[in-house]
Structure formats: structure tokens, C-alpha cells
Amino acid sequence: MAWFKRQDKGIHTPTEKKKEAPDGLWYKTPSGNIIHMRELKNNSYVCPDDDYHVRIGSKEYFEILFDDNKFTELDADLMSADPLKFTDSKKYPDRIAASQKKTDLKDAVRTAYGKMNGKDITICCMDFSFIGGSMGSVVGEKIARGIDHSLKKKVPFLMISKSGGARMMEAGFSLMQMAKTSAKLAQLSEAKIPYISLLTDPTTGGVTASFAMLGDFNIAEPGALIGFAGPRVIRETIGKDLPKGFQSSEFVLEHGFLDFIVDRRQLKNKLTTLLKMVY
């Protein structure tokens, strides 16, 4: 005999009457443990049980890196135009509007300046939730202006990449953002201002092939997917399964394209230590 038995038969609750627990209060880690969001937040969004680095956005990174979460945002209102009148299954402006509504962001990158452990820094951080963190004109321009700010104020520049690559809906314009950001970084380099590129999960395509790989220091979070071509494309091209750990941060470090991998909980202090040594 069962311990619990439903006494009233035929109870149906319509969907709209179902009560829900507040969304995002609990987080299930990859190992299967359920933890409270507060605990996750206090741990820099790293699962305490298995050190899994949860995908987070610019809001969270700013919170982690800027002292007391105090910063001044640059070009917060810059928005995408639709230079090509691009339409696939949806019109591009509609897609942008839908993403803006869903994510409460204006585009896939935010720039801010403030203090990190008492030292000035400019941080540019991408948001994967906004059309896959794709790079269009706004992303390129905001990064370029962020670098300009660093150039003007002579403060270090930190770029946090998290993107699927260039944004198709701006075609040629997106492609040229690779050139634009690289041009600005060349100037930053000439001015001998340090540039740290932090690659997070995932960083692929045109972003890897431009600013993300051009740091004086290229660093990454553990377990991030980092590559030029996506794994599916490579699998289709070579017709073979990819080895385990292919294109992970550890793999990229092993092949010599990263300086080190950093745990998010130590990110702020490690960056400060490093910058103190060089600048």
C-alpha cells in the first residue's frame, strides 16, 4: 500500500492556475546538486561543488570586478541600425527589438569604466544572451570607443569576450568590425597601454579572429569553448568525431594561445596583481 494516496480523484489544474516558485531562485549544478542562487552569486557564479563556471553576462562581471559595483557606463544608448534592410524569417529590427525586450540590453556588449581594487580600468563585456553575443556595428563601435577611452585616460583595457562570432544580419558591416577593433587595438598597443583579453564560454568565429586573440595577455575561464570554427562545422568538414576536450580553454592553453586560465573567484585579484607589475 502506498504511503500517500490521492483521495479525490480527477483533480485537474489548468495551466494558468498552477503556482510557480519564483524563477531562478535555485540553480542545479552540472553534478546535480541544487544550490540557492544567493550562494552561487556569493561564489562569483561558480558552482561550489564542481567549480563549474556558470555563463553570466556584463551585469554580473561588472559586479564581480568593479569595486562596490560602482562604474560609469559608456555609450549605453548606442543601438543597431538596419543598413542592409536584412530580412530572413524575421526582419532584423524586429529581431533586435525582441532581444532587447527579452534581455533588457541594448546590444551584445556593454562598456564601463571604474576602479578595480582602487586602480582605474575600462572594461568591455559581451552578453551572449543578446543574439548569441554576435558582433555587429554596435559591438564594434562600442569596443572601439572603449579603447579610445582607455587611450585618452591612459588606463588599462579589459575585454571580456563571449560570442558566437560576427552578426550575419549586418553582413559586410559586421566583417569590418573585426578590422575596426583591430585598428584600435593597434593604436592602444602603440601607446603601450596594457590590454587584457579574457575569453569566456563561448568565444568563436570573428571575435576569436580579431580582438579576443590580440591581448598583451590572453586569458580564459576554465572549461570555456574557444575556437575559430565551431565544432559542428569542423566535424562536418573533416568527417570525423572531435577528440574530447577539443577547443576547451585547457586545449587552447596547451597549444600556446593563452597565457593562463583563471578561476573566476580569483579573477579580480589576479588581474590586479598582473597589472600592478606591468603598468
Next chain:
Amino acid sequence: MMKAPFAVWTGLEPATSCVTGRHSNQLNYHTFDLFGTLTLVCVRVSLNCDAKLCAYLIKSNRPIQLFLSTFSISLKLSKRGFLSTFVPVKNQSMHLEFEKPIVELESKLADMKQLAQQSDVDVTDAIKKLETKITTLKKDTFTNLTRWQRVQLSRHPERPYTLDYIYEISDDFVELHGDRTVKDDKAMVGGFATIDGESVMIIGQQKGRNTKQRQERNFGMANPEGYRKALRLMKLAEKFNKPIITLVDTPGAYPGLEAEERGQGEAIARNLKEMMMLKVPVVSVIIGEGASGGALGIAIADKVLMMENTWYSVISPESCSSILWRSWDYKEQAAEALKLTAKDMLEHKLIDGIINEPLGGAHSDMKAAASQLKSDVLKHIKALKKLSEDKRIQQRIDKFSDMGAYK
């Protein structure tokens, strides 16, 4: 030592061996090995140059007697300076769907001309009429091409590739190899060339003409070592203060396992940054396909030009279709949406100019296409040379920094 070469030519004297060859559709030649001491070469059909023949003659290391069955031959010895294993190969004629009506009329015209020669019937009027008809049809077809048709033309199997252009426009060319780290990427070629007496560095992606070549050239998809080789050559040009010309023709950087291991993204990124700061004039020309980062990786230039029937964008229409429409069948729509032709790109100020192709596309008259490319590129280099280094670099950076559309 020689008895009578004419005797050999007329077949009266036995030659110890005879090699008969034919290639490029330009040249038939017979080489006779006379008593192991002298090579006699009989060439039919006029030609400008022929690397393979030159190589044969040099290798034979014997006195050479040239025999011309037609008198208009000029074996340009300067082409001996063409220090590359490359030999132009012509494909069997292939036609795109929209080229077919023109080809049909052209074969009709050829038939008619033959008829006129053979019989006494006067068909001059008919021939003239047909000729005008062909020209009008060609004009109609090639001025109203859809974006997808231009993509098809950019991939035409007979379209001139980088080394074809180099072969046509340069007096001398010394191909250089290797990235000094891993290997020599055959999909990326480059070297010093002399064009109208001026030394330049030419670099570009190279596609293959037949199956074997395509495999060797990896379909024009360079690996990281290709981009590093390109950068090495550019730095070399900078060191010796020579202008750089890059010819872009790639379906993309190679998306392979080893490419990732060796840092495809890093290689391209580095090129973008380093090319921004090159002290010498740089002119890039999209001569076929200009796909994404693989193309941009050698296309940071003071002047970026596109040939008329080429495309340049962030993704190929096929891949775009497969991602946004989740099917490969919307490539035409994708091509339209991407606005990837030379005209579109110029309109959006993402490139600096268009190089006209002969009516019928670059493949219909390779020499004319090459000579147009040469004169346009030289014109730009001449103008760029007048600027100071710093000014050129600043303009280059400003140009790319201004690209974008936002509000």
C-alpha cells in the same frame, strides 16, 4: 656538328627521340633529341611565353635550335624569371546556366562562318545580324545579373586565379615559400614580382584548376601557416620598402582540426592588427570569393578593390541560408539579403572601388581582365606612394574605424 636541321624537320633524318607536347591550348611543340647532343624544338602556334618549355630547354642543357613553323613566335625570355612551379592550365569549357543562350548563339555564329568559307552563299548580312544579337544578349545578361549569379561567376571554374593574374601582369616573379614555423601552405601564395619595372610583393589565396590541384591548394582555404606566411612576406616587403598587393579569393579560412590546434583565429587576428601598421602602401583586390575572416586576413589595405563579379561578406550565402533558414535551399535569398556584391559594398563604403571586368566576365577574356586589374592597382599604388608613411597608416586606421551603422 649539325647536319641539316631542315632534314629533321622534313623527316629525312632520324632523330633519336621525339617529344611532342601540347598545353595551355596555346602551344604545340615538338622537341627532337638529335644524336644526344642537340635539342631541336619546333613550335607551332604563336605564343608569348611558356614556362614548361623554357624549363625543358634549360634542363636539357644542350645547344638549342628553335624552329618556328609559324613566324610570329616571340619566346619572351623574361618569363624565365617566372620562378614558380605554376603553369597555367585551361579547363574544358564549362558554362553557367545563364551563359548557355550566349554560348549557343556563338556556336551558331561559328558554324555560319565556316559555311561562308566553304560555300559561295553570301551570309555576311546574317553573320552581322547574329553578331549584334550576341552583343546585345551579352550586355543584357551581364548588366542585369542577380546577386546569386555574380556569386556563381565568382566561382566559375574558368575564372582566373591569383597565380593566373600574377602570370599575366608581372614581368618577373619569384615565388617565396613557407611560414618558417610549420610548413608551406599551398593555399596561400606570394612573392616578389616586377610589374612595369616596379618591384612589388604580391600575395593571395590560390585555388586549383583540376581535382589534383584543388586538393593541393585545399580549395583556396588557407591554414594558420598560410596567414603567417602572408604576414612574413608582408614584413619582408616592408623591410625592403616595396608596395604590397594582395589578391583575395577564398571560400573561407580552413575549418579543420589542425587549423584550430595551430590557432587559426590568432593567425588572422594578428594579420589584421599588423597590416594596419604596415609602413608601405597596400592594395587589396577581391578577385573571386571573399568569405569572412579568411578573406579579411589579407585584406586590410589602403585601398580595397573588388572585381565586378565577385562577392565579399561575413559568410557565404549557403552557410547563411543553412543557419538562418535552416536549409541549404535559400542561397539565392541569402545572397540578396547579404548585399555582398561589389556594387553593394561600394555603396555602403565598405570598399574603395570596383575593377571592371570584360563583358562576359573575367574568365571570358583573362588577358583583358588582368590588364584592367594591373592598371587600376598601379594607379592606386602611384597615388599612395605620394603620401607619407604616417599619413597612410592614419588614413588606413581612420577608414576602417569609420565603418559601421548605428544610431
